[in-house]
Structure formats: C-alpha cells, structure tokens
Amino acid sequence: MVKIDGGEMMVRALEREGVREIFTLHGGHLDSIYAAAARHDFRVIDTRHEQAAAHMADGWARTTGRPGVAIVTAGPGVTDAVTGVANAFMDSIPMVLVGGRSPLADDDKLPLQAVDQMGILRPITKWARSVTHTERIPEFVAAAFRHAISGRPGPVFLELPIDVLFRRAEESEVPFPENYRPKMPPGPSREGLRQALAWLQEAKRPAILAGGGVWFSQTAELTQLAELAHLPVMTNAKARGTVSEEHPLNFGGFGAIHPAAHRKSGGGTADLVILLGTRIGMFTGGRNSVIPSDARVIQVDIEPEEIGRNRDIQLGVVSDCREFVRQAIDALEGEKIDPHQEWIERLTAIREAGRHRYDDAIANHKGPIHPARLAHDVAKALDKDAIVVADGGETAAWMGNAWTACHPGHFLTHGYLGCLGVGLPFALAAKAAHPDQQVFCIIGDGSSGLNFSEFHTGAKNNLPITVVINNDKQWGMSKHGQEIMWGKGRHVATELGMVHYEKAAQGLGANGELVERAEDIAPAMKRALGSSRITCLNIVTDSDVVEPGTLAMYSAGAPKKPEQSPDKAVEEKPADSEGTTLPYYGKRKLE
Ligand SMILES: Cc1ncc(C[n+]2csc(CCOP(=O)(O)OP(=O)(O)O)c2C)c(N)n1
Numbered sequence: 001m002v003k004i005d006g007g008e009m010m011v012r013a014l015e016r017e018g019v020r021e022i023f024t025l026h027g028g029h030l031d032s033i034y035a036a037a038a039r040h041d042f043r044v045i046d047t048r049h050e051q052a053a054a055h056m057a058d059g060w061a062r063t064t065g066r067p068g069v070a071i072v073t074a075g076p077g078v079t080d081a082v083t084g085v086a087n088a089f090m091d092s093i094p095m096v097l098v099g100g101r102s103p104l105a106d107d108d109k110l111p112l113q114a115v116d117q118m119g120i121l122r123p124i125t126k127w128a129r130s131v132t133h134t135e136r137i138p139e140f141v142a143a144a145f146r147h148a149i150s151g152r153p154g155p156v157f158l159e160l161p162i163d164v165l166f167r168r169a170e171e172s173e174v175p176f177p178e179n180y181r182p183k184m185p186p187g188p189s190r191e192g193l194r195q196a197l198a199w200l201q202e203a204k205r206p207a208i209l210a211g212g213g214v215w216f217s218q219t220a221e222l223t224q225l226a227e228l229a230h231l232p233v234m235t236n237a238k239a240r241g242t243v244s245e246e247h248p249l250n251f252g253g254f255g256a257i258h259p260a261a262h263r264k265s266g267g268g269t270a271d272l273v274i275l276l277g278t279r280i281g282m283f284t285g286g287r288n289s290v291i292p293s294d295a296r297v298i299q300v301d302i303e304p305e306e307i308g309r310n311r312d313i314q315l316g317v318v319s320d321c322r323e324f325v326r327q328a329i330d331a332l333e334g335e336k337i338d339p340h341q342e343w344i345e346r347l348t349a350i351r352e353a354g355r356h357r358y359d360d361a362i363a364n365h366k367g368p369i370h371p372a373r374l375a376h377d378v379a380k381a382l383d384k385d386a387i388v389v390a391d392g393g394e395t396a397a398w399m400g401n402a403w404t405a406c407h408p409g410h411f412l413t414h415g416y417l418g419c420l421g422v423g424l425p426f427a428l429a430a431k432a433a434h435p436d437q438q439v440f441c442i443i444g445d446g447s448s449g450l451n452f453s454e455f456h457t458g459a460k461n462n463l464p465i466t467v468v469i470n471n472d473k474q475w476g477m478s479k480h481g482q483e484i485m486w487g488k489g490r491h492v493a494t495e496l497g498m499v500h501y502e503k504a505a506q507g508l509g510a511n512g513e514l515v516e517r518a519e520d521i522a523p524a525m526k527r528a529l530g531s532s533r534i535t536c537l538n539i540v541t542d543s544d545v546v547e548p549g550t551l552a553m554y555s556a557g558a559p560k561k562p563e564q565s566p567d568k569a570v571e572e573k574p575a576d577s578e579g580t581t582l583p584y585y586g587k588r589k590l591e
C-alpha cells in the first residue's frame, strides 16, 4: 500500500503534459507541490511578484507554442496574478494558473488568505475549476490542459484547497487519464476549401493576414503555400516570423495592404484578403480598417464565434489553420496560379521604404540618442536567431519596426490588453525555454518600473538576458499624446526624470551600465551579450522625438498637416479644438 499526496499527483500529472518547469512565488498553501517538484527534479523559477510568474507562463507559451504553468499561493498570490492571466486571455494564449486556496473545511470561518478566487478568475479564463477531491487532481490537471490548448487557446485556472492538496490517497486509486483530447485537428469543410481556392485563383492582388492561430497551430507550411500561390503574407505581432521576415513574400504588418498605402499607385490594394487565425479588431486597424471595403474576405478560424466579428465577410471557414493550409497546398499543387507580379513589386517597394523610413531622421539628428537609432543599433548587435521582447509605449513600436523576425515565437510584445510590464517576465521565460539562444529585451523607462524587481529573478535563477531600458525620462507615449492634444509643455503625471536604473539593477544582482552616447551602444551591447549574467543597459534617449504611431493615434480625425514629421509633431497650440480626441481612439463626437 503506497500513499501519495495531492502535490505528488499534481506534479506527476504535469509531467505527463511534458511540463518540466514552473513559475512561482512561495506560499505555504503550495508546499506539497514544491516537495513533489523537487523529487521530480522540476525547474522551479521563483519570481518576486506573482504578476511576473503569470506573465512568465504566458511568455513561455508565446515563445514555445505550449502552455506555461504558474503556481501561486492562496489569496494575494492569486489576485496578484490577475493581470498576467487577463493578458493571456485577451490574446488567446494557453497557460495554466494553479492557485492555492484556504481549506474547504474552513469556508466562511474567516480563514487566512481567503477570497472568492473563482469569482475573480472566471471572467478572464477559458475554464476555471476548484478541486474538491484529492484523487481527482490528475483528472482536473488533464482537463485544464485540454481546455487551454483545444480550439481557441486560452488561460485556465485550477484552484487547490490546502486540505485537498495535502491529503494523501492510495496510489492505486488515483486515476491518471491517458487519452483525453483529439489527436487530429479539425479541417475545413469541402465546400469552404473549394470556394476559398477558387477565389484565390481569380484574385489579382491576394494577401494573407496571419495571426496567433497560425503560430499556435504550428503552421510551418505557410511559407510553402505562399510560394506555391505567389501569396503575400502579413502578420500581426503574435505571428511574426511564421514566415521569415527575410522571405520575399513576407511584407511585415497588416498595414501593408491599407488602402491609403496604395492610393497613389492607381493599381488598387488587395482584392482578396485571407484572415488566417487572426481576429478583426484593433490590430486590423479598428475603425480605420486595413481591409479594403470592396475586397473579398475569407476568414479562417478555429473559433466559429470569431467569424464575421466587426465586419461582413464573404466566406467563413471553421478550421485549424495548419489543416487549412495543408489541404490548400495539396489542392493547389500543379495548378496554374497568376504570379501577381505587379502587386508583389508594389508591396516590395512599400516594404523597402518602411525599412528605411527612419534613415534620414537618424542621420540628421542632433542631441540625445534618437530612439529609432537605439532600436536600429541594438537590432544590429543581435544574432539573427535572437528572441526579442519589446515592452513600453513608443519603445515597443520603435523596436517592432527595427527588428527582422526570422522564426515564430521569437518576437514577443503587447497584445490586446496593452499591458505594460510584460517585458522582463516574457524575456526571462524565453531564456528558460531557450537557454542556448540570445534573449534580448527592450523596455520603456516607465514600463521598466512595473516588474523591475524581476532583475533579481534573472540573477538568482541564472537567466542571462540583455535588457535595454529606453530612458526618455518620461512615459513617452502618454506625455507626447497629452502634448499633441493640449500643446507643448502641457502634461500631467507623465514626467519621470532621470533615474539610474542601471544602479538599481546592480543592487538586484544584475550587471548595470549607463549609456549616453550613440557610439557607446554597440560596445555596451557586445559586453552585455557576452556576459553570463543578466545585464541592464540604461540608455538615455531624446524625449522630444514622437513615434509616428503616437502621432497617428492622437491626431486621428484632426485636420491633416502636410509637413507633419515625428520630430516636429508637438505644436505650441492644441492640434485640434473641434470635437473630442480620445486618447488611442481618435476623434469622436461625444454628446
Ligand atoms: C499597465 C499599464 N499601465 C498604464 C498604461 C498606459 N500607458 C500606455 S503607453 C504609456 C507610456 C509608456 O511609457 P514608457 O514605458 O516609458 O515607454 P515610452 O512610451 O516612453 O517609450 C502608458 C503609461 C498601460 N498601457 N499599461
């Protein structure tokens, strides 16, 4: 007769899912899990804040394609993790949050760390359960993974009351499920595929807009389809690198098909748009949609509820993205397809212009380091295969433009929650997942404060990443936005001033360096990338340069100014006095 406790059951069940590492911050409610994790030689990465543990589980999934696991204690551990879970939920990222809980036997007796965790987590998870019987822990772990990764992925929450978790049960009476999810993904209907391919063959200017569904279905064949059908591919942030950005058929972000980008050409923009595992929301342009109103739109998504959201579409195909792509390849092999030469040449010219859009600004810039120069120089210092994490308002945008992602899961940034502070946790998780690869993180100075103590997590867990803080001494996107709306010098709560982040990082066990001259960026990067410790480079940049995205967001609806350039975007007077310009949402008429 052998008895095992709930912690042992939990760890064995995780092991069956291929999990070997967990992100956590200690709580006594969890000790039976830690004891089992030690027996099974798990890597236990301990953070300084549960928000970071949850972001790390999220980041793990974004870089590996498989769910990350965060384990947090009852009460404040769970509430601290909420932002991380919400971030994963908004972006359909599979992760498992395990939360401790006060004893079932003490409900309503005012025990320690008791709060309605299920009530808090339910609206931001795909599935949330509280386990009431020790023997059922493996069954619930299996269900948690099934829910996290099946269909549209997402975060799940599993709550373990301490009296359930620490109880022991006869090993032979604990069932471990074996087969509990489909082995084959769902494919497109015959009619849907036939219609999609017929339209593809008719199209003169087709485009695929690929999203997270492509990455999480591991659609390695997308490049093959693009080549076979001479199909331009654009991606959102989550899908960057699913077709290498060095490939001639990758045209960067969705903006490449925006009608405004093609107005002058006279040739028109995309006439067929295939949305592949991407939702129709702000990243397809929101109200200022990148999707031409007269284009045929085919939307392929594993989640039927997403099809037709926010826009009429001409064909909805419910399917796993990879299965759709594979079947399309099978059907198109040997077919004659238009090379779309003029269209591809035009997109190529737009892409090239985009890649060099800041060259002049950088070359002619006087004063502190231009933020585009910073992004460009750090990108140049990195291996082609590096994993890059970008966090911060304007900082993330500068970096997103400067980086060329050659592999999926190698560029991580914000999503629909617009959640600052993900940078360090994402990068640390990426290093844990890919110990042999360069992992680089760039963070706005403001955002760096949100999870700053995770420098200590990197130092103590031996996760040597390079972190650049883009120090413009302000919440840049916020302050620039205020000044665009209210006039130069008018701002509230958006100044930070000079902070010596490099010294603070040193205090937490990291290397730290201050960089103030552009020519010092490359040597500092070299030292950091060659170090066996986590490094913080605090790089001071020009606070007056406005990132064009900020300008576009805040000036939306304002009268066009032909000479508006990022360096001169902030005027002495409010840019617009008619109507109300909502930060991020542009001009609206409000009653
Ligand atoms: C957690 C969180 N808090 C606040 C915001 C609002 N916000 C959006 S951009 C921004 C400024 C970011 O400043 P910084 O990180 O320094 O980057 P910069 O824009 O200066 O490059 C703020 C405060 C947010 N998106 N997320």
Ligand SMILES: [Mg+2]
Binding pocket: 444, 445, 446, 470, 471, 472, 473, 474, 475, 476, 477
């Ligand atoms: Mg800043």
